[in-house]
Amino acid sequence: MTITQVPLVDYLVLGDSPxxxxxxxxxxxxxxxxxxxxCASCFAVDFKxxxxxxxxxxxxxTIVTFAAPGVPVPFTAAIIDCGGTSxxxxxxxxxxxxxxxxxxxxxxxxxxxxxxxDNGLEAIGFGYEPA
Amino acid sequence: MATDDIYILGIYxxxxxxxxxxxxxxxxxxxxxxxxxxxxxxxKDIGVMxxxxxxxxxxxxxxxxxxxxxxxxxxxxxxNACATGATALRTAIMAxxxxxxxxxxxVGVEKLAGVGLLGGGGTPKSKNKEWTPSGRxxxxxxxxxxxxxxxxxxxxxxxxMEYGHxxxxxxxxxxxxxxxxxxxxxxxxxxxxxxxxxxxDEIMNDIMISYPNTRPMCSAxxxxxxxxxxxxxxxxxxxxxxxxxxxxxxxxxxLTSDPYQxxxxxxxxxxxxxxxxxxxxxEQAGVSPSDLNLVELHDCFATAELVHYDNLMLCxxxxxxxxxxxxxxxxxxxxxxxxSGGLESKGHPIAATGIANIWEVCHHLRGxxxxxxxxxxxxxxxxxxxxxxxxxxxxxxKSAL
Numbered sequence: 071m072t073i074t075q076v077p078l079v080d081y082l083v084l085g086d087s088p089x090x091x092x093x094x095x096x097x098x099x100x101x102x103x104x105x106x107x108x109c110a111s112c113f114a115v116d117f118k119x120x121x122x123x124x125x126x127x128x129x130x131x132t133i134v135t136f137a138a139p140g141v142p143v144p145f146t147a148a149i150i151d152c153g154g155t156s157x158x159x160x161x162x163x164x165x166x167x168x169x170x171x172x173x174x175x176x177x178x179x180x181x182x183x184x185x186x187x188d189n190g191l192e193a194i195g196f197g198y199e200p201a
Numbered sequence: 202m203a204t205d206d207i208y209i210l211g212i213y214x215x216x217x218x219x220x221x222x223x224x225x226x227x228x229x230x231x232x233x234x235x236x237x238x239x240x241x242x243x244x245k246d247i248g249v250m251x252x253x254x255x256x257x258x259x260x261x262x263x264x265x266x267x268x269x270x271x272x273x274x275x276x277x278x279x280x281n282a283c284a285t286g287a288t289a290l291r292t293a294i295m296a297x298x299x300x301x302x303x304x305x306x307x308v309g310v311e312k313l314a315g316v317g318l319l320g321g322g323g324t325p326k327s328k329n330k331e332w333t334p335s336g337r338x339x340x341x342x343x344x345x346x347x348x349x350x351x352x353x354x355x356x357x358x359x360x361x362m363e364y365g366h367x368x369x370x371x372x373x374x375x376x377x378x379x380x381x382x383x384x385x386x387x388x389x390x391x392x393x394x395x396x397x398x399x400x401x402d403e404i405m406n407d408i409m410i411s412y413p414n415t416r417p418m419c420s421a422x423x424x425x426x427x428x429x430x431x432x433x434x435x436x437x438x439x440x441x442x443x444x445x446x447x448x449x450x451x452x453x454x455x456l457t458s459d460p461y462q463x464x465x466x467x468x469x470x471x472x473x474x475x476x477x478x479x480x481x482x483x484e485q486a487g488v489s490p491s492d493l494n495l496v497e498l499h500d501c502f503a504t505a506e507l508v509h510y511d512n513l514m515l516c517x518x519x520x521x522x523x524x525x526x527x528x529x530x531x532x533x534x535x536x537x538x539x540x541s542g543g544l545e546s547k548g549h550p551i552a553a554t555g556i557a558n559i560w561e562v563c564h565h566l567r568g569x570x571x572x573x574x575x576x577x578x579x580x581x582x583x584x585x586x587x588x589x590x591x592x593x594x595x596x597x598x599k600s601a602l
Binding site: 076077078079080081100102103104105110111128129130131132133134135136137138139140141142143145147148149154155156157158159160168173174184187188189191192193195196 | 318321322330331332334337338339340341342343344345346347348349350352354355358359360362363365366373408409410411412413414461463464466467468
């Protein structure tokens with residue numbers, strides 16, 4: 071079977087139950103979405119992959135109405151506390167207005183299509199929708 | 202004065218604004234020549250130079266020397282985001298403390314008028330539409346706008362909103378009121394890029410950039426330069442009484458970077474490094490926050506000013522909203538903050554900012570601030586944050602003479 075989908079970033083795992091993963095320091099438990107040469111917290115060099123909870127609460131947000139060229143607005147950028155791991159993501163399936171988005175609101179990860187490239191490969195993004 | 206103390210002997214900032222006909226070297230040269238004149242010394246007296254121009258090409262220090270005096274002294278070209286100016290100053294101070302020389306020069310300059318939004322965006326990864334993973338996150342396209350925001354207005358909006366989540370009370374209106382204060386203060390500062398008083402309604406109804414920051418709640422991109430001459434206490438004793446009287450003691454000079462925090466990979470933590478720097482600065486200076494007569498802090502956005510009341514320990518932990526609402530930070534309050542108008546109206550020519558805020562404090566401590574003078578000011582604090590992150594704090598004291 072040929073691959074028909076690719077995640078927006080390599081820390082998004084697709085499949086039946088899409089979720090985020092992180093590189094967790096085996097010594098102190100610090101988690102990183104990118105690869106690290108050594109742990110920024112304790113300097114150890116061994117990491118293991120761990121799954122991040124799909125459920126979280128909005129710890130901070132901004133509604134971006136003016137962005138760099140090529141970035142569609144408005145969108146709601148947020149910092150989500152997913153069971154103790156902080157995640158950056160957009161809020162999706164909710165109006166980007168201060169009336170609809172509130173601090174502390176419960177959200178859950180969902181995925182959406184970013185469209186297919188010239189080779190028919192579909193990119194899948196993620197965001198957090200009200201839970 | 203103790204021989205191992207450090208003093209600001211001369212300092213200057215250009216008017217911030219738009220200079221279409223002058224380049225960064227012109228602006229920096231104006232600042233250097235005027236700072237030397239203010240110090241009543243020449244380039245011949247200077248033993249070390251540190252210079253910064255964040256968005257410019259390298260070697261700005263040597264380029265400036267060719268306009269103000271090439272004497273063969275060591276030049277350090279520094280780059281530390283919005284803390285570049287403070288880093289330049291601290292570099293000159295460290296050289297004096299190390300005993301390498303007794304007088305140093307620091308200069309910061311930037312041309313930013315009209316550059317627009319900083320941070321975020323980027324060019325498409327591929328001309329053809331092809332989803333190919335690359336980079337440290339294996340991303341198939343630019344993620345700004347898809348996974349949150351990397352632009353400055355939204356980043357600092359989230360910094361302020363996070364404070365609201367933690368402690369409550371941080372509303373759009375509250376942040377706009379902080380901006381109203383700084384724009385009101387700017388009307389007394391002839392060197393500010395913008396000196397128009399704005400009503401709360403005008404601020405809240407202006408163009409929304411990144412909720413809750415509207416345009417006047419964002420720092421103003423503009424051109425400008427600032428320079429300072431620093432001297433050892435031992436050398437100052439040999440100078441004229443007039444120089445000694447106008448010299449301002451650098452009671453603390455601190456630079457920190459951001460220590461690891463759980464969430465710092467998704468939202469820069471501008472709090473911890475500021476709090477650590479403040480603690481170190483108060484200890485080094487032997488003063489407490491209540492001793493401060495004025496504070497210039499890094500209000501790159503109105504949302505940032507709120508959190509730094511707390512980080513600089515101007516209020517109780519978690520008490521920044523009530524502190525602001527008490528009126529304390531207006532120029533007639535108990536803890537005047539950003540009487541220059543702050544970055545929101547004075548402007549933010551990045552590398553100049555970390556020296557210009559020290560100029561403002563020195564101006565008051567010398568009693569030379571004219572209509573905006575904070576009467577009887579004896580101790581002041583200047584703070585900058587460069588995202589990524591770097592925090593510079595200087596505590597300054599009036600001469601005892």
